[in-house]
Amino acid sequence: MAQTTPNHTQTVSGWAAHDSSGVITPYTFKRRENGINDVTIDILYCGMCHTDIHHVKNEWGITMYPVVPGYTCKSTYGSPHLTAQFLHSLLPLKMHEITGLITKVGSNVTKFKIGDKVGVGCLAASCLECEFCKDSQENYCDQIQFTYNGIFWDGSITYGGYSKMLVADQRYVVFVPENLPMDAAAPLLCAGITVYCPMKDHNLFESQKKNIGVVGLGGLGHVAVKFGKAFGHHVTVISTSPSKEKEARERLGADDFIVSTDAGQMQSRKRTLDFILDTVSAHHSLGPTLELLKVNGTLVIVGAPDKPIALPSFPLIFGKRAVKGSMTGSMKETQEMMDLCGKHNIICDIETVTPNEINDALDRLKKNDIKYRFVIDIAGKSSNL
Template sequence: MAKTTPNHTQAVSGWAALDSSGKITPYIFNRRHEITGIVVEVGSNVTYFKTGDKVGVGCMSASCLQCEFCKNSEENYCDKVQFTYNGVLWDGSITYGGYSKMLVADYRFVVAVPENLPMDRAAPLLCAGVTVFCPMKDNNLIGSPRQNIGVIGLGGLGHLAIKFSKAFGHHVTVISTSLSKENEAKTKLGADDFIVSTNAEQMKSRHRTLDFILDTVSANHSLGPYLELLKVKGTFVIVGAPDKPMDLPSFPLIFGKRTVKGSMIGSIKETQEMLDICGKYNIMCDIEIVTPDRINEAYDRIEKNDIKYRFVIDIAGQSSKI
C-alpha cells in the first residue's frame, strides 16, 4: 500500500510478505536502519547531493536541529532524535526503515557512499561501522603510534573493529569465548593475537598488556576479568545500545587508573568521516545477501548465531555492486 504525506512528492510502496505457496504472512521485522541506494530526485534546497549519487541513511532520520548537541554536530545525543525505524518525522509521518523500494529522507541525515565501496557491503557500516569507529577516534587511535588493542567479541561489530584497528596500524588481540573463531580472526581478518576468555592461563598471561579494549558483546557479562587485561592507564569502551545489559565489577578498586567509557553510534558528520576512511582503506562489512522472501529464514539464523557477519536485504531483487 502506498504511503504519502503532504511534504513527500513520491509514493513509497512496501509489502507484508508472500511465501512460496502464495500465502501472505507477516515478516519478523527487525530494525532495518542501515540503508543504501541511488538518488533519484532531490528537493529544491538540496545542493550537496544530485541524481545518481550513491548515498546511505543510518540510524537517525531527524532531530530538533536547535539544541546544543545538534548545533555541535552531535545529533545522536539530541533528546528529540528520531530513528529511521519507529520514529515520527516533522510532518507526523512514521519511519518504517528500509523495507521499501524507495525512501524519502531529509538530506541533513543522508551521507555519501564512496565510489569504491559496493553498496551492499557499505550498508552495515552506517550503524556497526560508526559504532566502533567513534570510540577509536575519540581515543586518538587514528594516526597514533602503534598500540595494543583488544576487541571483545567476533561478530558484526567485532570484525569491523579488527579491520579499523589494523588499518590504523595497531596490534590487535581478539578476546572470545569460542576457540573455534581463532583461525578466522587471525587468517581472514588479520588479528595478531587471540585469547579464549574462559582459559584462565591465557587471560593471566596477557595481564596488563592492552592499551585499549573495545567491548562489542551484547550478552550479559562481567567486566572484571577483561579489565585485568588493561594496562594501568588503559581505556575500556563498551559500545552498543545504552540499555545494553552487563554486570559491573563488584570490586571497584580494580579500576585503578583505568578508564571505562560507553559509546553509542555517532553523528552524521562522524558517519561521513567514517565512510570516507572506509573508502580510503577499502574497509567493508562481511555480509550475506538475502531477498525479501527469505527475511524470516535470515532472522532464524541470526537467533542461532549463524551469520558472518551481517545479513543485507536486497530489496531490488539483485545485489547492488555499484
C-alpha cells in the same frame, strides 16, 4: 497506523510485520512527497540487525504496527517512562543500514545530485536547535527520531529500509565512496560508525602502534578488527568461543586471540593492552577484561546487555583504568567513517538475501548463524555499482 498527511501520496512497495508473530510479508504504504530539503532514494540494499527481531515481535512493547524495519526505534530521551530494555534498543548495536541511488532532490538541496550513491543510517530527524545539534552531535539530541518506528516532523510514523524507496532529509544522508560495493558498505552505517567513534575518540586513527583488544567477534567486532589492522595496531580478539580463533587470525588478520574463559590465557595477557572495545551484548563481568589493560588503559563498551554489567572496583583502582560507553555517531562522523573506509577499502563481511528470504534470515540472525551481517538485496541488482 501512520497519520494521513496531505503530502504522503507516494505509493511504495515494502515488507512489514503486522503483529507480534513477527512474520514479514509484502506491504504497500505511503511515503511523503520529496520536500525542498529532501532527497528521494532508490533503495538497493538494507542491512539487518537484532533490533529488527525485537521490533517485529514487539519484544520491547513499543512497536507501532505495521512496522517496516530497516533501522532502529523511536527515541523518547528525557521521558520518565524509559526502561532498561528501551534504552537497550537505543544503543549502538541497533542502527540502520540503507544504501541506494538518489532519484530526486529538493530545491534547497545543494549537497547531492541525482545518481549519487548514498547511505542512510539511524537518524531521520532531530530538533536542529539544541546544543548538540548545533555542535554536530545530533545523535545526542533529546528529540532525535529514527528511520523506522519513529515520529517524523510532520507527525507521521517513519518506515525503514525494508522497502524500495525512501525520502530522507538531506541532513541525514551520507555519500558512499565510489570504490565501495553498495551491499558490503550498508552495514558500515551501523557496525562501522559504532566502532569508529570510540576508536577515533582515543586517537587510534592517528597514534603510533598500540595494543588494542576487541571483545566479541560479530558484526561490530569484525569491523573493529579491520579498522585496527588498517592503522597498524596489534589487535587481540577476546572471545568465549575457541572455534573463532581461526577466523580471527586467518580471515581478519588478528595478531592474537584470547579465550576469555581460559584463566591461564587471561592471566598470561594481564597488563598488555592499551585499549579494549567491548562489543558483547550478552551479560558478563568486566573484571577479568579490565585486568588485560595496562595502567591508564581504557575499556569502551558499545554492546548493550539487558542486565547491569558487573564492574569490580579493584581492577579500576589498582590499574588507574577507565570504563566508558559509546553509542552511534553524528552525521559528520558517519561521513568521516565512510570516507575512511573508502580510502582503506574497508567493508563488512556479509551474506546477501532476497526479500522472500527475510524471515529465514531473521531466524538465523536470532541464532547468530551469520558471518557477520545479513544484507537484503532490495533491488535485485549486482553489487558492482
